[in-house]
Amino acid sequence: MDYRAFENQYYIRLDKGEEIISALSSLCEKEGIKAASVQGIGGCEKATVGVFDMEDKTYLKEEIRAMLELISLTGNVTVYEDKPYLHLHASFAYHDENGSAQTLSGHLLEAVIGLTGEIVLTASDIPIGRKYIEDLGIRIWDFDRKSDESRV
Numbered sequence: 001m002d003y004r005a006f007e008n009q010y011y012i013r014l015d016k017g018e019e020i021i022s023a024l025s026s027l028c029e030k031e032g033i034k035a036a037s038v039q040g041i042g043g044c045e046k047a048t049v050g051v052f053d054m055e056d057k058t059y060l061k062e063e064i065r066a067m068l069e070l071i072s073l074t075g076n077v078t079v080y081e082d083k084p085y086l087h088l089h090a091s092f093a094y095h096d097e098n099g100s101a102q103t104l105s106g107h108l109l110e111a112v113i114g115l116t117g118e119i120v121l122t123a124s125d126i127p128i129g130r131k132y133i134e135d136l137g138i139r140i141w142d143f144d145r146k147s148d149e150s151r152v
Helices: 020-031
Strands: 002-006 009-015 036-053 058-080 083-095 101-123 129-133 138-142
Touching: 009 020, 020 036, 020 058, 020 083, 020 101, 036 083, 058 101
Parallel strands: 058 129
Antiparallel strands: 002 009, 009 101, 036 058, 036 101, 058 083, 083 101, 129 138
16 A cells, blocks of 8 residues: 545555555554545455345345456545444446446445555544444444444
């Protein structure tokens, strides 16, 4: 990973073999980023996305290994249990075994760069926390809690 910061924006290049979520989490820890928006594009070799099952409160996962065009990466960074918490969604384009163009989209659980990743992270000066809502099975924004007090 290489990056440059310009005021509150970070222009990030991820390299082959780097995993997007862990790389961005490390950057946020290093730079002390506690709230940000994320957008990006690139080329991946592996991705796992999920769609949330509201009854089971788990993600229905789909993994793919192929040349994947990361056509859209969007999401945010907040704080949960005093660590960066990334909530990202992604869309990938690829060709199936018949050569037909396909897409795969959802909540990003993992993505490994196969070519390069170009990501822009826009940081905020005001931290945003998260709190767990048991009935929903998810962590939502909590504007009143900004640090480890948002634990569950």
